[in-house]
Amino acid sequence: MHRTKVRIVEDALDANNTIAQANRADFDRAGVTVVNFMSAPGAGKTALLESVLGELAGVSVGVLEGDVQGSLDADRLASLHVPVTQLNTDPSFGGECHLDANMVRSALDEIPLAEIDMLVIENVGNLVCPAEFKVGEDVRVMVSSVTEGEDKPLKYPLMFRTCDLVLVNKIDLLPHLDYDLDRFLYNVDQVNPGVLMMLVSARTGEGIDAWRDWLTGVAASAQKERVHA
Amino acid sequence: MHRTKVRIVEDALDANNTIAQANRADFDRAGVTVVNFMSAPGAGKTALLESVLGELAGVSVGVLEGDVQGSLDADRLASLHVPVTQLNTDPSFGGECHLDANMVRSALDEIPLAEIDMLVIENVGNLVCPAEFKVGEDVRVMVSSVTEGEDKPLKYPLMFRTCDLVLVNKIDLLPHLDYDLDRFLYNVDQVNPGVLMMLVSARTGEGIDAWRDWLTGVAASAQKERVHA
Numbered sequence: 085m086h087r088t089k090v091r092i093v094e095d096a097l098d099a100n101n102t103i104a105q106a107n108r109a110d111f112d113r114a115g116v117t118v119v120n121f122m123s124a125p126g127a128g129k130t131a132l133l134e135s136v137l138g139e140l141a142g143v144s145v146g147v148l149e150g151d152v153q154g155s156l157d158a159d160r161l162a163s164l165h166v167p168v169t170q171l172n173t174d175p176s177f178g179g180e181c182h183l184d185a186n187m188v189r190s191a192l193d194e195i196p197l198a199e200i201d202m203l204v205i206e207n208v209g210n211l212v213c214p215a216e217f218k219v220g221e222d223v224r225v226m227v228s229s230v231t232e233g234e235d236k237p238l239k240y241p242l243m244f245r246t247c248d249l250v251l252v253n254k255i256d257l258l259p260h261l262d263y264d265l266d267r268f269l270y271n272v273d274q275v276n277p278g279v280l281m282m283l284v285s286a287r288t289g290e291g292i293d294a295w296r297d298w299l300t301g302v303a304a305s306a307q308k309e310r311v312h313a
Numbered sequence: 314m315h316r317t318k319v320r321i322v323e324d325a326l327d328a329n330n331t332i333a334q335a336n337r338a339d340f341d342r343a344g345v346t347v348v349n350f351m352s353a354p355g356a357g358k359t360a361l362l363e364s365v366l367g368e369l370a371g372v373s374v375g376v377l378e379g380d381v382q383g384s385l386d387a388d389r390l391a392s393l394h395v396p397v398t399q400l401n402t403d404p405s406f407g408g409e410c411h412l413d414a415n416m417v418r419s420a421l422d423e424i425p426l427a428e429i430d431m432l433v434i435e436n437v438g439n440l441v442c443p444a445e446f447k448v449g450e451d452v453r454v455m456v457s458s459v460t461e462g463e464d465k466p467l468k469y470p471l472m473f474r475t476c477d478l479v480l481v482n483k484i485d486l487l488p489h490l491d492y493d494l495d496r497f498l499y500n501v502d503q504v505n506p507g508v509l510m511m512l513v514s515a516r517t518g519e520g521i522d523a524w525r526d527w528l529t530g531v532a533a534s535a536q537k538e539r540v541h542a
Contacts, residue, residue, distance in 0.1 A: 124354040125440050125469065126461025152441060152471075156464050179471070181410055181441035209468070210439055211354050212381060212410035231460040231483065232355025235385050239438070240354065242381075242408070254460070260489050262516065287491065 100217050103185035107192070107220025114197035117306035118205065119299070120219055122243065123227035124236075125209030128253040130157040131286035132227060133204060136296040138164040143303040146200040148191055150208050152179035157206060169194045173208060182213035185220060202303045211240035215247075222306055223248045228272075230254050230263050237271040244275045249282065251295060256285040329446050332414035336421070336449025343426035346535040347434065348528070349450035351472065353465075354438030356458040357482040359386040360515035362433060365525040367393040372532040375429040377420055379437050381408035386435060398423045402437060411442035414449060431532045440469035444476075451535055452477045457501075459483050459492050466500040473504045478511065480524060485514040 111118050123129050137145055146167040149158040158170045171191050173180035180187070188205065195203065205221065207214040224247040228236055231254055237244040244250065250272055258265065265283075272281060282298070284291035340347050352358050366374055375396040378387040387399045400420050402409035409416070417434065424432065434450065436443040453476040457465055460483055466473040473479065479501055487494065494512075501510060511527070513520035 124438070125465055126353060126458070151468055153469075154467050156467060179441060181439060208441065209353070210410060210441060212408060212437065212439060213442075229355070229460065231458065231486070236354055238383050238385060239380055240382075257460070257486065257489055260486055 097216065100185045103189055104218040104220045107185055107189055110192060111197070111203070111220055111222075112310065115307070115310055116197050116200055117202045117303045118219075118221045118223075119202065119302070120205050120207060120214075120221035120224045121227075122207045122211075122214045122224065122247070123209060124211050124229070124232060127209070127227040127229040127232065128286050129206050129209070129227050130160055132251060132253060132284065132292075132295065133161060133206065134164065135286050135289070135292050136299060137161065137166050137204070139296060140202070140300050140303070143202050143300055144200045145202045145204060145303075146195055146197075148188065148195060148203060148205045150183040150187070150206060152181075152208060167196050167200065181208055181210045182217055183207050183219055184217040188219040201307065202299075211236065211243045215240075215243040215245075223302055225249045225251065227251045227253050228268075230258055230261060230265070230268070234264050234268040234271060237268070237275050241275045244272055244279075247276070247279065249280045249298060250276075252281055252283045254285060254287070255283045255290060256288045326445065329414045332418055333447040333449045336414055336418055339421060340426070340432070340449055340451075341539065344536070344539055345426050345429055346431045346532045347448075347450045347452075348431065348531070349434050349436060349443075349448055349453045350456075351436045351440075351443045351453065351476070352438060352456035353440050353458070353461060356438070356456040356461065357515050358435050358438070358456050359389055361456060361480060361482060361513065361521075361524065362390060362435065363393065364515050364518070364521050365528060366390065366395050366433070368525060369431070369529050369532070372431050372529055373429045374431045374433060374532075375424055375426075377417065377424060377432060377434045379412040379416075379435060381410075381437060396425050396429065410437055410439045411446055412436050412448055413446040417448040430536065431528075440465065440472045444469075444472040444474075452531055454478045454480065456480045456482050457497075459487055459490060459494070459497070463493050463497040463500060466497070466504050470504045473501055473508075476505070476508065478509045478527060479505075481510055481512045483514060483516070484512045484519060485517045 155170045158168045226247040384399045387397045455476040
């Protein structure tokens with residue numbers, strides 16, 4: 085019984101990977117760099133996009149917004165005058181807790197791929213399943229808010245292990261928390277040795293320049309690779 | 314294609330409900346009141362249990378601890394000298410993002426049901442799937458931290474709609490946040506009109522007496538119902 089269940093999960097992930105590769109091929113053809121942007125609910129993904137997307141030098145960016153229900157985040161980002169596509173995951177009972185490659189594929193016709201250099205996919209707020217499903221991204225960025233505690237890398241290791249950048253957000257609140265930042269950084273390093281981490285605050289702007297530069301750099305280096313390919 | 318997918322989800326939930334009823338029957342036979350305790354990662358579930366479980370007047374309590382990986386929370390709660398059973402959801406790739414009725418059933422033999430009056434099931438940190446899967450509980454309690462923002466009830470409506478009590482945690486941080494508490498309470502009321510809400514801080518102890526009294530009351534009234542049944 086248990087073996088069967090595991091095999092079904094593997095089959096589902098296998099099908100997902102096939103579709104993710106098809107997405108990847110479409111993104112490559114269009115010359116679009118794709119960022120899978122993930123976190124727990126309320127860690128500050130949308131705020132961290134609001135703080136940089138309007139000012140990416142030389143990079144035209146679009147956003148695919150994944151939510152169980154509603155378009156609150158898409159509405160916030162639309163004011164930055166970047167193209168935003170909304171994807172809701174609630175066709176069934178409580179909604180899907182993540183985006184998968186097929187959901188992203190179903191939205192491709194709505195995304196102006198020819199007009200953008202970079203697509204940021206804001207995933208559903210969840211530290212488990214979004215990490216399991218590739219959607220065709222070049223890089224994965226996750227946000228971990230200091231209000232969530234130091235233990236999260238040990239409790240949700242796959243998310244921390246598979247990302248290329250960890251944004252440690254809300255550091256303006258550190259003086260008001262019993263939070264051991266060194267312990268958190270150590271825990272991240274345990275599950276993803278050497279991964280890049282940035283201390284940021286979407287509220288005060290601290291660290292936001294580095295985040296913006298990193299995102300611009302990712303778009304530029306992907307562009308370069310495609311030219312040389 | 315889409316219809317098929319929805320039907321599979323419904324079948325899975327149907328099987329889950331059948332097992333949840335079997336769990337419920339076992340809990341009733343043992344005279345145990347069950348609380349399904351849910352939140353996003355890092356909202357403060359374990360801290361809110363630490364603050365009350367050692368002092369529930371006349372109620373013997375046990376905990377079933379659900380985590381993707383590790384036993385950090387179980388280790389914290391064990392120091393309160395209450396029986397804690399650990400359930401890890403990571404037999405496959407990234408782990409399950411919720412507890413379901415069958416997982417809880419698989420742990421029943423490990424829980425000293427004859428010795429306790431109340432079982433608190435600390436679910437996996439996630440605002441989507443835990444709300445979809447009944448596990449045989451009497452009541453559902455969710456924690457929403459003020460650091461997560463006011464919009465969460467609108468983005469994760471099923472979780473807020475199906476709970477009996479919303480603990481609004483970390484209110485000691487309110488002076489340091491751009492958070493509109495009235496807007497949050499209004500949003501909760503939109504999806505679950507009249508639901509009980511308590512403002513608490515596990516850190517300062519504010520509101521903890523009310524939370525402890527509510528939990529004691531739930532155990533007492535369930536006991537009374539069973540006596541009269």
